[in-house]
Amino acid sequence: MTTTTVSQAPLAKALAGRQRYIPAIGTLSLLIAMILVGSVRYEGFFSGQIILNLFIDNAFLLVVAVGMTFVILTGGIDLSVGAVVALSAMLCAWLVEKHGWPPLVVIPLVLLIGLLSGLGMGAIIHYFDIQPFIVTLAGMFLARGLCYTISLNSISISDPVFTDLAQMQIGLPGGLFVSSSAIFAVLIVAIAFVVLHYTRLGRNVYAVGGNKQSAMLMGLPVARTTMSVYAISGFCSAFGGVLFTLYMLSGYSLHAVGLELDAIAAVVIGGTLLTGGSGFVLGTVLGVLVLGVIQTIITFQGTLSSWWTRIVVGLLLLVFIALQRVIGARQR
Amino acid sequence: MPQQQAILETRGIHKQFPGVNALTDVDFRLFPGEVHALMGENGAGKSTLIKVLTGVYQADAGTVLLGGTPVRFTGPLQAQQAGVSTVYQEVNLCPNLSVAENICIGREHRTAGLIRWGSDRQRARDLLERFQLDLDVTAPLGSCSLAVQQLVAIVRAVAVSTKVLILDEPTSSLDADEVEQLFGVIRQLRAEGVAILFVSHFIDQIYAVSDRVTVLRNGTLVCEEPIDRLPHLELVKRMIGKELEVLEQLGDAAPRRAGTADSTEAPVIAADQVGRRGSVAPFDLAIRRGEVVGLAGLLGSGRTEVARLLFGADRADAGRFTLSGKATTLRTPRAAIAGGIAFCSENRKTEGLIEDLTIRDNIILALQAARGWTRPLPARQREELVERYITALRISPPNPDMLVRNLSGGNQQRVLLARWLITQPRLLILDEPTRGIDIGAKAEIQRLVVSLSEEGMAVLFISAELEEVLRLSHRVAVLRDRKLVEERINDDDLTADAILRTIASGAHQ
Numbered sequence: 001m002t003t004t005t006v007s008q009a010p011l012a013k014a015l016a017g018r019q020r021y022i023p024a025i026g027t028l029s030l031l032i033a034m035i036l037v038g039s040v041r042y043e044g045f046f047s048g049q050i051i052l053n054l055f056i057d058n059a060f061l062l063v064v065a066v067g068m069t070f071v072i073l074t075g076g077i078d079l080s081v082g083a084v085v086a087l088s089a090m091l092c093a094w095l096v097e098k099h100g101w102p103p104l105v106v107i108p109l110v111l112l113i114g115l116l117s118g119l120g121m122g123a124i125i126h127y128f129d130i131q132p133f134i135v136t137l138a139g140m141f142l143a144r145g146l147c148y149t150i151s152l153n154s155i156s157i158s159d160p161v162f163t164d165l166a167q168m169q170i171g172l173p174g175g176l177f178v179s180s181s182a183i184f185a186v187l188i189v190a191i192a193f194v195v196l197h198y199t200r201l202g203r204n205v206y207a208v209g210g211n212k213q214s215a216m217l218m219g220l221p222v223a224r225t226t227m228s229v230y231a232i233s234g235f236c237s238a239f240g241g242v243l244f245t246l247y248m249l250s251g252y253s254l255h256a257v258g259l260e261l262d263a264i265a266a267v268v269i270g271g272t273l274l275t276g277g278s279g280f281v282l283g284t285v286l287g288v289l290v291l292g293v294i295q296t297i298i299t300f301q302g303t304l305s306s307w308w309t310r311i312v313v314g315l316l317l318l319v320f321i322a323l324q325r326v327i328g329a330r331q332r
Numbered sequence: 333m334p335q336q337q338a339i340l341e342t343r344g345i346h347k348q349f350p351g352v353n354a355l356t357d358v359d360f361r362l363f364p365g366e367v368h369a370l371m372g373e374n375g376a377g378k379s380t381l382i383k384v385l386t387g388v389y390q391a392d393a394g395t396v397l398l399g400g401t402p403v404r405f406t407g408p409l410q411a412q413q414a415g416v417s418t419v420y421q422e423v424n425l426c427p428n429l430s431v432a433e434n435i436c437i438g439r440e441h442r443t444a445g446l447i448r449w450g451s452d453r454q455r456a457r458d459l460l461e462r463f464q465l466d467l468d469v470t471a472p473l474g475s476c477s478l479a480v481q482q483l484v485a486i487v488r489a490v491a492v493s494t495k496v497l498i499l500d501e502p503t504s505s506l507d508a509d510e511v512e513q514l515f516g517v518i519r520q521l522r523a524e525g526v527a528i529l530f531v532s533h534f535i536d537q538i539y540a541v542s543d544r545v546t547v548l549r550n551g552t553l554v555c556e557e558p559i560d561r562l563p564h565l566e567l568v569k570r571m572i573g574k575e576l577e578v579l580e581q582l583g584d585a586a587p588r589r590a591g592t593a594d595s596t597e598a599p600v601i602a603a604d605q606v607g608r609r610g611s612v613a614p615f616d617l618a619i620r621r622g623e624v625v626g627l628a629g630l631l632g633s634g635r636t637e638v639a640r641l642l643f644g645a646d647r648a649d650a651g652r653f654t655l656s657g658k659a660t661t662l663r664t665p666r667a668a669i670a671g672g673i674a675f676c677s678e679n680r681k682t683e684g685l686i687e688d689l690t691i692r693d694n695i696i697l698a699l700q701a702a703r704g705w706t707r708p709l710p711a712r713q714r715e716e717l718v719e720r721y722i723t724a725l726r727i728s729p730p731n732p733d734m735l736v737r738n739l740s741g742g743n744q745q746r747v748l749l750a751r752w753l754i755t756q757p758r759l760l761i762l763d764e765p766t767r768g769i770d771i772g773a774k775a776e777i778q779r780l781v782v783s784l785s786e787e788g789m790a791v792l793f794i795s796a797e798l799e800e801v802l803r804l805s806h807r808v809a810v811l812r813d814r815k816l817v818e819e820r821i822n823d824d825d826l827t828a829d830a831i832l833r834t835i836a837s838g839a840h841q
Contacts, residue, residue: 020428020472198446203429203437210426217424218488219409220438277428 023271023323024283030316031286034293042300048176054292059181060085060243062288064259065266066192067236069284070229072267073196074209075276076132078230080121080139081237082259084114086252087143088241093155093251096162103161111238117143118234122227132230140260147253154252157245166246181243188239192281201228209276265313266291269320290316337400339364339527340385340416340496345394347380347551354380355551358394362496367518367528369538369559372548373571373631373796378531381548382498385529386411386418399495417489421501423481425488427474432456434473435488459487463517478610479510486517490526497521498529501632503537507610515541533632534813535564535836547571564836568630572798572832597621598657600759600790601642601673606651612637614650615816617809619759619790624781626805626822627794628831634814635794636678639761642792643675644668656758669702674752678764678794680741684748687737691727692718694736695750702755721750726776742773749780759790766795778804798828810834 039046055062064081071078088110095101095109117139125135157163169177196202204225207215216222244256270287272279294312298304340362347355355377362368372378383389385396387405395402398414405411408418425434432453441451456469465483473481482502489497499518503511518528518541532538538545538559545562547554547570554570555562562570599618607614612634619625627635640646642653644662653662655671662668665675677683685694695718700709709717715732722730725746727739736747745765752760762781766774781804785791795801801808802822809819810831818834820826 194446198449200438200440200442200447203433203440203447206429207426207437210428211424214424214426217408218426218438219412277426 020278023273023320024280024286026320026323027269027271027283027286027290031290031293034290034297038293038297038300042297045296045300048174050296052172052176052178052182054289054296055182055185056179057247057295058288058292059179059185060240060247060256061259061262061266061291062185062285063188063236063243064240065263065270065284065288066188066281067233067240068260068263068267069192069270069272069279069281070196070205071132071233072264072272072274073205073276073279074226074229075212075274076125076226076229077136077264077274078118078121078233078237079133079136079260080117080143081233081240081263082256082261083140083143083147084117084234084237085241085244085256085259086147086254088114088238089245089248089255090147090150090155090251090253092162092242092245093157094150096159097155097157103159107242110242111235114238114241115231115235118237119227119231121234122230125230126223126226136230144253150253151251152253154250156250162246162249166249179246181246184239184243188236189281189285196281201225205229206277209278211277262291262313265317268324269316271320273324274321336363338362338397339399340529341397341400342381342385342391343395343397345381345384345396346392347377347384347389348392353551355384355391358548358551358553360546360553361556362527362529364495364527365522365525366543367522367530367541369542369545370529370531370548371538371545371567371571376548376571377551378548379500380551382418382500382529382531386416386498412489412492415493415495416498417492417494417496418498418500419482419485419489419502423478423485425473425481425485427481428472430470431460431467431473431476431484432469434484435459435469435491439492456487459491460484463487463520465517477510479506479513482506483514483517486514486521490521494526496527496529498531500531501533502530503532503534511537533630535567535630536813538567539564565833568832568836571630572796598654600656602654603642604652604654606641606648606653608637608641608646608649611646611814612641612811613815617642617816617819619792621758621790622785622788623807624785624791624793624805626801626808627792627811628798628801628808628835629811630835631796633811633835634816635811636763637814638811638816639675639763639792639794642668642759643673643761645675669698669755672756672758673761674698674755674757674759675761676745676748676752676763676765678767680744680748685736685744688735690733690735691722691739691747692732694747695721695732695754698751698755717754721754725750725753725780740773742777745773745777749777753784757789759792760784761792761794763794764796765793766797766800774800798831802826802828802831 035046064085068078068081091110091113092106095106096103121135121139124130125132165180168180170180170183171177196205204215204220207218207220208222208225212222245251248255266287267279267284268274268287269290270279270283270285272283291313295309298306298308338361342358342360345355345358358377358381360381370378370381380389384391386408387410388408397403398416403414405414429437435456436452441448441455453469460467460469463483467476467480473484476484486497502514506514518530522528530542542559544557545559545567546556547567549571597620599620602618604616605614615638617625617638627638629635637646641648642662644665644667647663653660660667660671662671668675681687686697692714696709696714703709718732722732727743727746727750736744739747749765765777778800781791781793793801793804805822807819808822808826808831810817812835
């Protein structure tokens, strides 16, 4: 017994500093492998535009997942994001189309509503010490319910600001292009990266996720951090909602049903531990891309129903959660 | 030294909790540049005093003075800002962050709101260097040994200008080299004029590093002495004291029981060089049918750890077990229960009883668990058993529907005993079964132990009270600093004094 522990020690030591990168590296390898397989099997799969399309088609999911990353890093969860996306899209459509409000007023307003709803949920979670699961579940019902009170039917958008933004294509060298929403999403990712790694708020997020009790005893602002991550998630959901509006050009109560689960899946597949304290926003980007590639492959396959996406995502989630356990066990 | 101004002082501190006087009129003084040991058995009031000093609790009466001026800390954070830092037994840092971050977080160097990592790492490196610690500051703290984590916690505490450093059992899970490293840091801080309050259960460590010692017992200050004027034996005596009343009342509860059981039969349990790193050094122990083996030692000497190993609650990483002659591995409590071992934990409330269940449910629990949920105990048999044990153990009130949380400590202990007795174990491990219960109940539990052993049950009896151990045991094993240092037959030569001497100074040569 003792001999094995001794022989493992140097290996464990060498791995020790880098262990937290393993899940993200796993996701990256998976992404590359899937792209390779797709390229070999389907003609026209391997092109720059296909990669860019991943960003274009999943821009809103990416933004929502970035917000979710903050929450999960503290060890929490936010189930309200899908409903907040739907509510934001609904508000955009309703205020602009039915009330004629200018989009440049509506969009900041929607973002503010998302931020405040997140802040409110964060405050309830922290000060009443209630599980985030329950509080954000309530938030989810609330936001989804509000959608129905606004309109039972889909409201389509014909406002020129929205349609122009939606159809805007930014050309890249080599005949490639991206949409405005993809640019916004990448911008959000970059900001999130800087916040998480170079600001006190970001480091406090990791500290709270690592050990909330310790963070408190170390004199870190746990209350402010907890509320901030839900506020950030609320803001990102609203932002994702605006991007979603650009994508769909309509508001509808049944938009983005189950999006919260896609976002959580992307974060987990991206290597962030559900227990908090470990993970990277770039991992989340990889997670979103993996989900996108699965979708693309199934589209290319042609014969498979789109529900296969769900099945594959489910299996992947199981694998990644098991992987987290294994790594966690080794650390202990 | 007394002419000097005390840096931290308490005058006439009283602290009361419902039903207990946790601290009574405590005058405590801590001087700059000294290492001051705070000693006392369980419930003596050590942790209450520390919590009063750091503002976790407010004293009911009396004052805390910092540098001669009265202070009233509202919490550890405020105390820390005033220069009183505490490092707890459990490392209160974030294992997922790097060493450098754990030292600097909350006070990072920043430019335009962005953290300057390079500068922070350098600061952490400089601080660690000050204490001759060579660490990779970018490694996550969780990858470091517990000792290093403990040291990092100290470094974080002294990174701000600290006048008083309180170390609450910092060494309880460290090995000898690591303790020496920690002591190096402590000595250096002392040389720099920091006042250090050191709590530990390890007598040798106290003598190795402390200048003065304060002993608490039952919430009162027993003495405050320079360590070199207080020999080991005297220190232990002052910590344990003697509850004279208890002795008188229990004088004839049971006769002294020298001699050993039949040695031809294989022991019920035999541990051969069983140990666990960071818990107990490898030990040999055999318990035979009808024999009571007492475990003596101070709090933290490894008494409970031995019990947990024998019950499979902790997995041994060395050695072999033999149950009635058959070699076995006790990997889980389930395996131990299947082997006929029962364990009454010292933490009745957290590790034993389920307070929100009735007496009946608590008693039936272990037996039902052994049968499995597919074979529920027939109602009639269940009532019969519960009835029988409520009567036999004189649980009062004798109402099986009573919730256990509403019982007195002694009755709770009896319920716990009943639970294990109905599984008819061959070995019963009792960890502090008489702690915190009144004298009458104590005597009854002692009588019960005697009659159980007469019926052939093997008993491992753990108690902080030496008189009790001496009265009940056939043999006594003494633990000291997590080592089993001596095992003796309980004959007329073995006295409480002799055991005290062993506890204080190690085995007789």
